[in-house]
Amino acid sequence: MYPTSSSIDVLIMCALKDEYDQLIEVSNGISKNWQEFNVSNRNASKAEFVTDSGITITVVATWVASMGRESIQAVVGQLIGELHPKCLAMSGICAGRREKTQLGDVIFADRLWSYDVGKRVVENDIEVFQGDTLQYKPSETIVQNMQRTSTLYKNQDMAWMELKPQYSLEAQENWVLKQLVDGKNPTEQDDFYKKCSDWSNVVLRLRKRGYVEKPVELTEVGEDYIQELLLFNPKELPAEPGFSVHVAPIATGATVTEDEKIFDNLSSYMRKVLGLDMEGSGLAASADSYNIPFIFAKGVSDFADPYKDDRYRTFAARASAELLILLLRNSESLFTSKEDKLPEIKSGNMESDDVVCLLAELYPDFDETQVLWERAGGKLSDLENRSRPYNRWHVIWKKVNQGSQVTPQALLQIIQKDNPQHIAIKSLLNAYQS
Template sequence: MNMEEKEQIDVLIVCALKDEFQQVLQIKEGICGTGWVEKTLASGRLAADARFLGRDNIEISVRVTWASYMGREEASALVHSMLSESDFKCIAMTGICAGRRGKVSLGDVIFAERLWSYDSGKLIKEGDIEVFQGDMLQYRPDTEIVQRMQNLSVDLSAWPISRPKYPLENQENWVIQCLANQIKPFEHDEFDSKCADWQSVLARLLKKKLVTRELTLTDSGLEKANELNLWHPKGLPEPEPFKIHVAPIATGAAVVEDSGLFSRLSHSMRKVLGVDMEASALGALGNINRIPVLVVKAVSDFGDTFKDDQYRHFASQASAQCMLRFLRDNADMFTHHHKVESMNVSTDDLIGFLAEEYPDISDARALWKRAGGRNSDIASNSRPKDMWLNIWQKSINGAAVKPTDLLNIVTHDYPESDLIKSFLTQLSVNKKLY
């Protein structure tokens, strides 16, 4: 297929897992037209497309899909297949990763400013000892993109998923302090807020052999309590607030449960904050095809034995939110130049268009019903303009069919109408009007 025959899409977002893909589809802010449209591509792969309004009225198109399996090989094959079908200006990846304990908090987002495979290299023997010699072939975005990453800020209050208040580890520490003070945790006034995940916390404390089934501290538990009191004599600190980091992410072939991994990685890459199983493959593909690669991962665990699954969905959502916010804020860098020119379309222009294209009451009722309304909502009127003025007033005054619902259906019938596109853009830019 020749380049000119390919469909032009600005950004391809690849997820390693379906639940990460589904979190991307939760993003509605700034979305244009009909929203996310799920489809089956010519290759048979499932994907979803959407357009977003970016800064300076630049429209950015996005296609998102997910890999059937985790790992570099699957991610590489998937992106190669997608590139054979469409022309993308940017390859991106969202999802979860392991984070470096003490440097990041659960739920934090990492924008990758360097990518490499930490398990690529040579394994030799020195006597009876195996020694690994790594090859740190790095992939990194342009410095202008990194600067834009460093400038990003987001508003968590607008997200559909809230960040869990206390990680399981914080809840464990609270229970240990209660027991050290001869207080049964479930009798404490703050039990419901400080230890909302009691069963999971108790199971972890028992597995770590910090408490007994009689809810007394073991010797290891007493040692832990003394350590907590030493470092926090005035009480346990609150969890760190959500942060966005711009730092290296390393890629390896295996799911990590190794508390010493980041310590080893930091010997050769001191600022490394994340580990995943796919990102370096995308970096290599982007480098070969001269396409910028954006990897935005959120921390769901610390790469050790004790995972905290309550952060998984939030981390996937945080990654997707930050990626789409970044793309919208920086649409000038990642688009095929789809700037939406303002036509200063008036309501009179819109009513005139609707009256011309849907002049009969049967046409108007059919359109209204397709948008989610009922035929009985629309009163008969022999004058098309008066009829549509009444319909429009109904939509902006609290009817089940909102203005954007109605116009999104019109775009199905008239996808090339600049007037409808411009009016939808005005609604997106100034939502408080309707």
């Protein structure tokens, strides 16, 4: 049994055991293999991974055994109190927005909110739902690392991609309809077993859609559909889309959803929403309560409609776990104490990412930055209103170290007045004054 009294680096939660099973299969970057242990009377596993710069991070993973915000919050609260993680994370599966995501894609959440929390009122005898879109956001640095990871994975060992089904059920349906419209019997084609390995399931889905009738005859609706598809793809059916990683909002709801219009409704509140799950906002709320960072990654296993393709569930869970661990291995600032690193900055690089990240976290809002700059003796015309706090502070920190009207000492003195107990700021100021 592992001792649990000391702090770990990351606590990764999964909703269900099959998601957890895929998480503990991740081995890229591992230095100490997953080992099972017991924490708070729960089954869990612990492993160590190495970042690109050689820092070892300790990861503990477990699952809740039931879906929903309440379940995740109850378990997380107990585990945080015992494990004291520096970061809270989650991997697993979610529903994705059709046409904008594909089955198996991974979504990193740059915003999370509960779409079904709010108030119902009656207006002109019509019940109207007024949503309370309280958002939870990871830090700017984490979002940047998400965006970096969305392409970085291509340079890694991707043996796990073999778990992805070769053809989706929808692609198999299109192939069957193409044979029928061409007057061919699908089962008699030489490539039948390759192109339609899930024949029984495909036929049932085509009947459910109204595209074929018994036994397997094309309906008018089915012919209209396939002719429209072939109009835009005259030479051959569309190829199976490749794997993609997205950074976008994910909505959280209390119920399993089969509603083809759900994302149309959600986009009226959050235009760029791509994912739908049942735990995200609960995990983020717990992280917010304990003032620790969170990272949320989910793989698309369906489109929240009646036509689910459960064969992607395993791959979606594994892909989200692989990308999450990769992101963690490239986010060592989450686990390295700024208080330990900043006293050495004076003799190092004056544009250190550590300083910039710290200042961006302390003053993420541009209005606050303007007030701080004036208090330090600067002119508002000197500042650029860059949307990302990190980018804004990168420019400011470079400016003050290259002879601007505001010196590093003057700026740090004002920041220390605002944060008198902040050890890192004290150390940094002392380094400049020595």
